[in-house]
Amino acid sequence: MIRLHDVSLCLGNASRTSAVQFHLPAFEVAAGETVVLTGPSGCGKSTLLNLVASLRRADAGEVTVANVDLATLSPAQLDRHRGTHCGMVFQTFHLLAPFTAIENVTIGLRFGARKRDNTRRRADEVLRRVGLGDRLHARPHQLSVGERQRVAIARAIAGGAPILLADEPTGSLDPDTGREIFTLLQEVATEDGRTLLMVTHDPALAAELPRRLDCTGLIRSTIIAGGRDANA
Amino acid sequence: MSFLAMAWRYLKFRRLVTFLTVVGIALGVALVCAVLALRHESERALSREAGLYDLVVGGKGSPLQLVLASVYHLDSPTGNLPYTDYGKLRRDPRVLWAAPMGLGDNYAGYRIVGTEAHFFDLPDRNGKPFFRLARGHIFEDRFEVVLGSHVAAASGLDIGDTFFGTHGLVDVPGGEVHRDFPYEVSGVLAPTSTAQDRAIFGTLASVWEIHETEDRLHSAIQGTALLSDEEEREVTSILARLKTPGLRLWMADEIRKRSDCIAAIPINEILRFQRGVIGPVQRALLAVAAAVVLVACLTVLTTLHQAAERRRRDVAILRSLGALRSEVAALVFTEGVLLTGAGIAFGLLLGHGGLALASSPIRDATGLVLHPWHMPKAEGIALGVMALCGAAASLFPAISSYRRTPIDDLHLTD
Numbered sequence: 001m002i003r004l005h006d007v008s009l010c011l012g013n014a015s016r017t018s019a020v021q022f023h024l025p026a027f028e029v030a031a032g033e034t035v036v037l038t039g040p041s042g043c044g045k046s047t048l049l050n051l052v053a054s055l056r057r058a059d060a061g062e063v064t065v066a067n068v069d070l071a072t073l074s075p076a077q078l079d080r081h082r083g084t085h086c087g088m089v090f091q092t093f094h095l096l097a098p099f100t101a102i103e104n105v106t107i108g109l110r111f112g113a114r115k116r117d118n119t120r121r122r123a124d125e126v127l128r129r130v131g132l133g134d135r136l137h138a139r140p141h142q143l144s145v146g147e148r149q150r151v152a153i154a155r156a157i158a159g160g161a162p163i164l165l166a167d168e169p170t171g172s173l174d175p176d177t178g179r180e181i182f183t184l185l186q187e188v189a190t191e192d193g194r195t196l197l198m199v200t201h202d203p204a205l206a207a208e209l210p211r212r213l214d215c216t217g218l219i220r221s222t223i224i225a226g227g228r229d230a231n232a
Numbered sequence: 233m234s235f236l237a238m239a240w241r242y243l244k245f246r247r248l249v250t251f252l253t254v255v256g257i258a259l260g261v262a263l264v265c266a267v268l269a270l271r272h273e274s275e276r277a278l279s280r281e282a283g284l285y286d287l288v289v290g291g292k293g294s295p296l297q298l299v300l301a302s303v304y305h306l307d308s309p310t311g312n313l314p315y316t317d318y319g320k321l322r323r324d325p326r327v328l329w330a331a332p333m334g335l336g337d338n339y340a341g342y343r344i345v346g347t348e349a350h351f352f353d354l355p356d357r358n359g360k361p362f363f364r365l366a367r368g369h370i371f372e373d374r375f376e377v378v379l380g381s382h383v384a385a386a387s388g389l390d391i392g393d394t395f396f397g398t399h400g401l402v403d404v405p406g407g408e409v410h411r412d413f414p415y416e417v418s419g420v421l422a423p424t425s426t427a428q429d430r431a432i433f434g435t436l437a438s439v440w441e442i443h444e445t446e447d448r449l450h451s452a453i454q455g456t457a458l459l460s461d462e463e464e465r466e467v468t469s470i471l472a473r474l475k476t477p478g479l480r481l482w483m484a485d486e487i488r489k490r491s492d493c494i495a496a497i498p499i500n501e502i503l504r505f506q507r508g509v510i511g512p513v514q515r516a517l518l519a520v521a522a523a524v525v526l527v528a529c530l531t532v533l534t535t536l537h538q539a540a541e542r543r544r545r546d547v548a549i550l551r552s553l554g555a556l557r558s559e560v561a562a563l564v565f566t567e568g569v570l571l572t573g574a575g576i577a578f579g580l581l582l583g584h585g586g587l588a589l590a591s592s593p594i595r596d597a598t599g600l601v602l603h604p605w606h607m608p609k610a611e612g613i614a615l616g617v618m619a620l621c622g623a624a625a626s627l628f629p630a631i632s633s634y635r636r637t638p639i640d641d642l643h644l645t646d
Contacts, residue, residue: 055552055639076556083554090642094549098245106233112554155553 001163001195002029002052007061009047011219021222022047024061027213031162034189034196036209044218045199049165052197053086054078066162083112086163087156087194089185091171093148095140101127101151102136108155126154130184146177150184157188164189166198170205178202235559239566242539249535254575256531257622260524261579264614265607266587267517272608273587275506277600278304281426282498284354284362286480289313289321289487290469295496296505302333302469303498304427305343308401309335312466313493321470326483328475329354332467334439337397337410342383344397344415344432346439352378354473363428367391368419374438376418382429382595384420393417397442413442425601440465525618528575533625536568540629544641551638561634568626575622576615 009022022044029035037045050056051063054070057078063070066085073081095104105123127136130150140148149169156164166185170178182205189196200206243250281303290298291311300307318332331354334346349370352363368391371378379389389395394416399408415434423429474480480497487495540547547560587604595601 050639053552055642076558079551079554079556082552088552094545094552094642096546096549098241103233103241107238107550108553110233111550111559159554 001031001033001066002027002197003062003064004028004048004051004058005062007051007058007063009051009056009059011047019222020219022219024048024218029195029197031195032189032193033211034186034198034209035211035213036206037197037199037213037215038201038203038206039215039218041201042219043215045215046167047219048215049167049197049199052163053088053165054082083161084159085161086165087112087159087161089149089152089156089164089166089169091168093140093145093152093172095148095151095155097140100137100139101132101143101147101154104140104151105155105158109158112159112161122158123154126158127151129188130154144177145173146180149173149177149181153181153184153188157192157194162194164194164196164198166196168199168201170200170202178205182208235563235566236570238563239570242543242563242567243570246539249539250571253531253535253571254578257525257528257572257575257618258578258582260521260526260528261576261615261618262582262586263521263524264518264618265580265583265611267514267521268608268611268614269584269587269604269606270602271510271514272610273602273604273606274510274600277426277602278502278506279499282502283357284426284473285471285498286474286477287472287484287487287495288469288498289317289472289493289495291493293494295494296501298469298494298496299498299501301335302471305345305431306427309468310494312468313470315465315467317493318467318470321472324483326474326479328473330470330472332436333469333471334436334466335401335468336439336443337399338401338403339383339395339397339415339432340387341403342380342387342430342432343401344377344434344439346434346436348436351433362424364422366420366422368417371418371433371435373416373418374435374441375413375415377415377432377434378419378421379417380421380429380431380433381423383432384417386596389417391417391419410442413438423601427600429601430595436467525621529618529621529625532568532571532575532622533628535571536564536626536629537632539567540564540633543633544636547633547636548638548641552642557634561630564633565623565626565630568629569623572619572622572626576619580615 004024004027006026007022007024011020011022024044027048037048039045047056051058052065054063054065054073057070065081068081070078070081096107099107102120102123105127106119109119109122124136127133130153132147132150132154135143135147138147140151143151149172153169164185169185170181173181182200185196185198186209188194198209206212282299285303288298288302290302290309291313293310297307298310301309315332318330321327322330329350331347331351335343336346337344349372352361352370354362356362365378366381368378379387384390387395394414396409396411396414399410415432415438421428474483484495484497487493547564550560550563551557584604584607587602591602591604
């Protein structure tokens with residue numbers, strides 16, 4: 001389902017003498033598999049997720065998602081590929097404040113669904129599935145943080161995306177709520193046969209999943225030979 | 233959910249800023265609409281009325297003043313001229329229609345115009361009668377009068393009612409009321425949408441009788457000679473329609489060569505007045521209005537830019553959901569178009585509504601009857617230009633949203 005091979009990416013503005021470089025020799029995830037990404041802050045976990053989500057393009061190497069080499073897609077095709085194949089869940093929920101829970105999910109479907117029929121009914125279904133049947137018309141500020149993350153999960157799964165990318169989904173939640181959200185993500189991935197890539201700092205949660213990728217060292221500073229200082 | 237619905241929700245979400253921006257645009261648009269509509273309507277009304285008469289003949293003085301006093305019932309008349317001059321003019325084979333006017337009194341501020349019955353035979357430029365009676369009949373006896381439609385409506389006078397005239401052309405407290413000479417209403421004219429609706433028409437004989445009696449009284453007190461005979465009677469002015477407008481300049485020149493009176497061509501005087509006096513004021517007002525619209529467009533630009541800046545995170549979220557660059561740009565642009573459209577719609581309503589409210593006081597003060605809801609062509613063009621400015625102002629934040637990379641903005645918090 002996901003394959004990265006010898007992927008490198010220059011992050012930030014490279015100076016004449018050094019660059020911050022992401023490099024991943026090889027990484028593959030099968031369809032329906034759940035992988036947790038661990039490692040210290042700034043090690044490259046989120047960058048890996050963003051590469052899979054095509055929010056970043058690799059400078060070199062191959063990124064294949066859902067059997068499509070992302071390097072071959074135009075920017076517009078990348079946007080549509082992301083919308084139809086990747087459902088994203090963020091640490092800070094990223095709900096749209098002017099809209100209700102059901103509208104947030106509907107908007108997600110508008111841009112990301114493989115089929116755009118009956119979006120309202122589909123949004124209603126998934127919100128009920130994540131336990132928010134009685135909060136359909138609440139705005140984000142009227143929801144608890146746990147409920148907000150449930151709306152975000154509903155939005156991520158509503159369109160039928162086969163890949164779920166969760167970037168520290170429990171990072172803003174208390175331990176109990178975090179546990180609920182973690183369980184919910186696992187459930188929707190397992191029941192629907194979706195591939196789940198989840199970033200977490202919580203070693204206890206990470207330990208519960210069968211496959212972990214330690215991302216330590218994916219990002220490192222590189223001295224550029226031939227820079228002005230090197231020549232001095 | 234459509235772009236329109238999404239854009240509307242975003243505008244509703246920051247309703248105060250939206251309201252203030254719409255008000256800013258609406259004020260500018262209202263000012264432009266009001267100035268353009270007022271210009272068009274005043275030109276139309278002034279020209280229509282001035283075009284009814286080819287010549288106005290009066291005593292020496294300002295031609296414009298003569299026209300304003302004789303055609304629009306504004307301003308003081310110039311000096312009188314002999315009644316015999318009217319006879320000569322009427323007999324001139326080049327004259328289609330001519331009527332004398334004798335002014336001197338008013339009723340509640342409405343001028344009492346002494347004239348002759350054939351005054352109401354004046355044809356409009358299509359050859360149809362310009363005056364029509366709504367009810368009653370044209371004056372037959374000396375002290376019968378016909379009311380203009382506005383006078384009848386404003387004063388409540390109707391057929392058979394009587395009233396007294398007051399000396400002078402304007403209603404001033406303590407004015408001399410001619411209590412020995414009651415007027416009786418014999419007819420009411422249908423509306424003409426001109427200053428004639430604000431006049432009272434009586435016989436020239438009644439004007440002479442009232443004022444000659446007073447002069448006789450003054451002469452008796454002072455021991456001077458009695459009043460002149462009919463040969464020496466005077467009129468305030470003469471209105472004339474010629475057989476063809478091409479004769480205007482020729483006849484006006486001919487009359488001017490006589491030393492004791494002037495002849496004004498109303499349409500020329502009014503056009504000169506519009507270009508010389510009203511035009512610069514209207515141009516200044518238009519410049520102010522254009523500046524207001526420009527500021528309003530800049531407000532749209534600033535508002536949308538700030539909204540787009542505040543919404544960088546939302547745009548990034550939409551992109552992460554699969555929205556194309558062009559789609560988020562279209563969303564931001566739709567917001568701008570909605571803002572501009574609402575501003576223009578409210579401005580249009582405000583401008584013409586204001587004109588509708590002002591039309592009654594304008595009619596009372598000047599006799600000009602405006603059609604406040606009529607939209608002149610220039611206004612349509614101005615609105616189009618303003619809509620384009622609003623669209624152009626909306627393009628900048630839309631382009632800015634188009635260019636942004638979502639990954640840069642996803643880390644932003646609410």
